[in-house]
Amino acid sequence: MKIGLFIPCYIDAFYPDAGIATLELLEKLGQDVEYPLDQTCCGQPMGNSGCNSDAAAAEALFVRNFARYDKIVMPSGSCTHHVRDNFDAIPQTDEVRHVRENTYELVEFLHDILKVDAFPWAEFNHTVGLHNSCGTLRALRTASMSELGEKPFSKPMDLLSKVKGIRFATPKRPDECCGFGGTFSVTEEAVSAKMGVDKVRDHHQAGAEYIVSADSSCIMHQQGCAERAGVPIRFIHIAQILNGASQ
Amino acid sequence: MSDKPVNHARAAEHFIEDTPHLQFHDERLWDMRQKRDAQMHILPEWQELREEASRIKEHTLSRLPEYLEQFETNARKNGIHVHWARDGAEHNRIVGEILKAHNARNLIKSKSMVTEECDMRPYLAKQGVTVTETDLGERIQQLDDQLPSHIVVPAVHKLTADVAKIFAKDYHTDPEIRDPHLLAEAQRQAARPVILHADAGMTGGNFVVAETGTFVVCTNEGNADLSATVPNLHIATIGIERLVPRMADMGVFIRLLSRSALGSPITQYTTHFRGPQKGGEMHVVLVDNGRSARLGMEDFWTSLKCIRCGACMNTCPVYRRSGGLSYGAVYSGPIGAIIDPTFNERKYSTLPYASTLNGSCTNVCPVKINIHEQLYKWRRVLVQHHEMPFVKREIMHMAGKLMGQPRMYRAAIKATEVSLSTMPRFVLYNWLNPWGKHRENPHPVKQTFNDWYRKNRETAAKPAAAPETKK
Ligand code: SF4
Numbered sequence: 001m002k003i004g005l006f007i008p009c010y011i012d013a014f015y016p017d018a019g020i021a022t023l024e025l026l027e028k029l030g031q032d033v034e035y036p037l038d039q040t041c042c043g044q045p046m047g048n049s050g051c052n053s054d055a056a057a058a059e060a061l062f063v064r065n066f067a068r069y070d071k072i073v074m075p076s077g078s079c080t081h082h083v084r085d086n087f088d089a090i091p092q093t094d095e096v097r098h099v100r101e102n103t104y105e106l107v108e109f110l111h112d113i114l115k116v117d118a119f120p121w122a123e124f125n126h127t128v129g130l131h132n133s134c135g136t137l138r139a140l141r142t143a144s145m146s147e148l149g150e151k152p153f154s155k156p157m158d159l160l161s162k163v164k165g166i167r168f169a170t171p172k173r174p175d176e177c178c179g180f181g182g183t184f185s186v187t188e189e190a191v192s193a194k195m196g197v198d199k200v201r202d203h204h205q206a207g208a209e210y211i212v213s214a215d216s217s218c219i220m221h222q223q224g225c226a227e228r229a230g231v232p233i234r235f236i237h238i239a240q241i242l243n244g245a246s247q
Numbered sequence: 248m249s250d251k252p253v254n255h256a257r258a259a260e261h262f263i264e265d266t267p268h269l270q271f272h273d274e275r276l277w278d279m280r281q282k283r284d285a286q287m288h289i290l291p292e293w294q295e296l297r298e299e300a301s302r303i304k305e306h307t308l309s310r311l312p313e314y315l316e317q318f319e320t321n322a323r324k325n326g327i328h329v330h331w332a333r334d335g336a337e338h339n340r341i342v343g344e345i346l347k348a349h350n351a352r353n354l355i356k357s358k359s360m361v362t363e364e365c366d367m368r369p370y371l372a373k374q375g376v377t378v379t380e381t382d383l384g385e386r387i388q389q390l391d392d393q394l395p396s397h398i399v400v401p402a403v404h405k406l407t408a409d410v411a412k413i414f415a416k417d418y419h420t421d422p423e424i425r426d427p428h429l430l431a432e433a434q435r436q437a438a439r440p441v442i443l444h445a446d447a448g449m450t451g452g453n454f455v456v457a458e459t460g461t462f463v464v465c466t467n468e469g470n471a472d473l474s475a476t477v478p479n480l481h482i483a484t485i486g487i488e489r490l491v492p493r494m495a496d497m498g499v500f501i502r503l504l505s506r507s508a509l510g511s512p513i514t515q516y517t518t519h520f521r522g523p524q525k526g527g528e529m530h531v532v533l534v535d536n537g538r539s540a541r542l543g544m545e546d547f548w549t550s551l552k553c554i555r556c557g558a559c560m561n562t563c564p565v566y567r568r569s570g571g572l573s574y575g576a577v578y579s580g581p582i583g584a585i586i587d588p589t590f591n592e593r594k595y596s597t598l599p600y601a602s603t604l605n606g607s608c609t610n611v612c613p614v615k616i617n618i619h620e621q622l623y624k625w626r627r628v629l630v631q632h633h634e635m636p637f638v639k640r641e642i643m644h645m646a647g648k649l650m651g652q653p654r655m656y657r658a659a660i661k662a663t664e665v666s667l668s669t670m671p672r673f674v675l676y677n678w679l680n681p682w683g684k685h686r687e688n689p690h691p692v693k694q695t696f697n698d699w700y701r702k703n704r705e706t707a708a709k710p711a712a713a714p715e716t717k718k
Binding site for chain 2: 007011012013014015016019020023035037038039040041043045046048049050051052053054055056057058060061086134138139145146147148149173175176177179180181182183184186187188189190191192193194195196197198220221223224225227228
C-alpha cells in the first residue's frame with residue numbers, strides 16, 4: 001500500500017511539527033509514505049465560501065498529486081471532509097473518484113484501516129481535553145454526537161487511551177463547535193472568537209492542561225483565543241502525542 | 248422594504264458586547280437543548296420517530312395540491328370557511344374583509360409566525376383594527392415593537408428587568424419587579440378584559456389534517472384556546488406546508504414537537520379544531536407566500552418539512568451568541584438562514600454565512616432537514632447570483648488561482664522567513680485584521696513542513712506528479 005501524505009496549508013505554514021509527527025508516526029507503523037512536493041490546498045476555503053468554481057484549480061492539482069496512491073492520508077478532518085463530500089468543482093472522472101474514495105483523516109486511517117492497537121513509544125503525562133472538530137465528529141463520524149443520543153464511541157479516544165500516562169478531562173459541552181468554521185472565523189469574527197473563548201474556558205475549567213485535536217485549524221483558532229483571553233492552556237495535535245511527544 | 252443586506256456580523260458583535268444578555272441567552276437556550284436531549288434518551292425509538300416524521304412530510308409535500316384539496320373539501324363539510332392567499336398582501340386583505348363583514352374592531356391573536364411574515368398588524372391598524380397578542384412573549388415583543396427573536400420563545404433575548412421596564416410603560420406596573428410570576432400576572436390582568444371583549448380571535452395552526460378537515464394548535468399558555476373560543480369569530484392563518492395526510496400521523500408529530508422544542512413531553516394545550524362553535528364562524532386562511540416556489544427548488548424544498556420547533560436554534564452556537572434579532576428577519580437561526588433567502592435573496596444573502604456548518608442543527612432537527620448542507624448550497628447559489636460582497640469574492644478568486652500553481656504558492660510562502668508575513672498581501676490584510684481583533688495570530692515558525700521535508704527527506708521525495716501547465 002502506497003500512501004500519499006497531504007499536509008494542509010495551515011499545518012505547512014503554522015504547525016509543521018504536526019506534519020512531521022504525522023509522517024514519522026506512519027513510518028514507525030511501517031508504512032510506505034510519500035509527500036508530493038508540489039501540493040498546495042484541497043480547495044476547501046473556496047468551496048466553503050460558496051466560490052466553488054474557484055476551487056477547481058486546487059482540486060485538479062490535488063488529483064494530479066495524489067491519483068497514483070492507494071490511500072491518501074492527512075492530519076485534518078475538515079480537509080478530508082471537503083475531499084470526500086464536497087470535492088466537485090471538477091468533472092468527476094475515475095481518477096477523481098479514486099482520490100475521493102481513498103482519502104482518510106489520520107485518526108480514521110490508524111483506527112479503521114491500520115487498526116493500530118499500541119503505541120509503545122508514546123507516553124504523555126498530562127491531563128488532556130479532546131477537541132473533536134465538527135468535520136471529524138459530524139461529517140466523518142469519528143465519534144458519537146450528543147444530538148443523536150447514540151451509544152458513545154470515539155476513535156480518537158480509543159487511540160489516545162493507548163498512550164501511557166495520559167489522563168482525560170471532559171468539558172461541560174464536549175461537542176459544541178469551537179467557532180473556527182473556515183472563512184467564518186473572519187467574516188463573523190466576533191461570534192467566532194466568543195465561541196473559541198467559551199470552548200477553551202470550558203476545557204480549562206474541566207482541568208485540562210492541553211487541548212488535543214486532529215484539526216490544526218481549530219487549534220490555531222482556539223490558541224489565538226486562549227492567548228488573548230489569558231486562559232493558561234496548551235495545544236497539541238493528536239499526531240504529536242501518538243508519535244511520542246512528551247510535552 | 249429595503250433590499251440592503253442584513254449585517255448579521257455587526258449585529259452579533261453588538262449583542263456579544265452586552266455580557267449579561269449574552270450569557271443569559273446562551274445558557275437559557277443551552278438548557279433547552281439539554282432538556283431536549285434528556286427527552287430523547289427516554290424514547291429509544293427517537294431516531295425512528297424522526298425518520299417517520301421526515302417520511303410523512305416528504306410524502307405530503309410531494310403530493311401537496313391533492314392533500315390541500317382534500318383538506319378544503321373536508322373542512323368545508325365541517326362548516327369551516329377556507330380561503331387561499333397567494334401572498335402576504337392577499338392574506339391581509341382576506342383577513343381585513345372577514346373582520347369588516349363582522350364589524351370586528353378588536354382582534355386577539357395567539358402566536359403565528361405567518362402573520363409576521365405577512366406584516367399583518369400594521370395593515371390591520373390602518374383599517375382601524377386593534378390587534379392584541381395574547382402569548383406572553385409575543386405580547387412583550389409587540390409592546391417593544393420588535394420581531395420575535397425565536398419561533399417558540401419570542402422574547403427569549405430579554406431579561407426580566409427588560410420586561411419589567413416594558414410593562415411599566417404600558418401597564419403602569421413597578422419597573423423594579425424581578426419576579427417573572429408577577430410580570431406574567433400583570434400581563435394576565437391586562438389581557439383578560441381585552442380577551443373578554445374581543446370581537447374576533449386569531450390563531451395559527453401547527454398541523455392541518457387532510458383526512459379530517461381539521462387543524463391542531465399547540466401552546467403552553469392556553470392563550471390560543473381563549474383566542475379561538477371566547478369570541479364567536481375564529482380566523483386561523485396557516486402556511487400550506489403544515490399539512491399531514493391522516494389523523495394517525497399526528498401521534499408522530501405531537502411526540503416530537505414539544506420534546507424537540509422545550510424538552511417537555513407535550514405542550515400544555517394540544518387542541519384539535521374541528522369546526523365553528525355554536526353560532527360562531529371559523530375561517531382558515533391557507534397562505535402560500537413563496538412556499539410553492541420553494542417547493543420547486545431542488546436543493547431547498549425539504550426546508551418546508553419544518554414544524555417550527557426551534558430545536559435548531561437552541562442548539563446553534565452562532566444563534567445562541569448572536570441573538571435572533573441579529574438575523575434581521577422573521578425567521579432566525581439555522582432554519583431562518585435557509586428559508587429567508589427564498590423571500591429575498593439580496594437582503595438575506597449574509598445569513599447562510601452566519602454558520603460554521605458544524606451540523607448540529609441537522610442532527611437535532613426532528614424532521615431531518617439537512618440544514619447545514621442547505622446552508623452550504625445556498626452559498627454556492629448566492630455566489631452564482633452575485634450576492635456576495637465583492638472583496639471576499641475577489642480574495643477567493645485570487646486564492647483559488649494561487650492554490651492551483653504550486654511554484655507561485657511556494658514562492659509566496661518563501662518570500663520571508665516569518666510565515667505570518669508570507670501570506671500574500673491581499674490575504675494578509677483582509678484575513679488577519681479581523682482575525683487579530685479578538686485573537687492572537689498564529690506563531691511564526693522557522694521552516695514550513697515543505698522546507699523540512701525537502702531538507703530531511705529530499706532523497707525520498709519524488710518529483711512532482713505532473714507538469715502544472717495544461718496538457
Ligand atoms: S428546521 Fe427542524 S429543528 Fe429547526 S425549527 Fe424546523 S423542525 Fe425544528
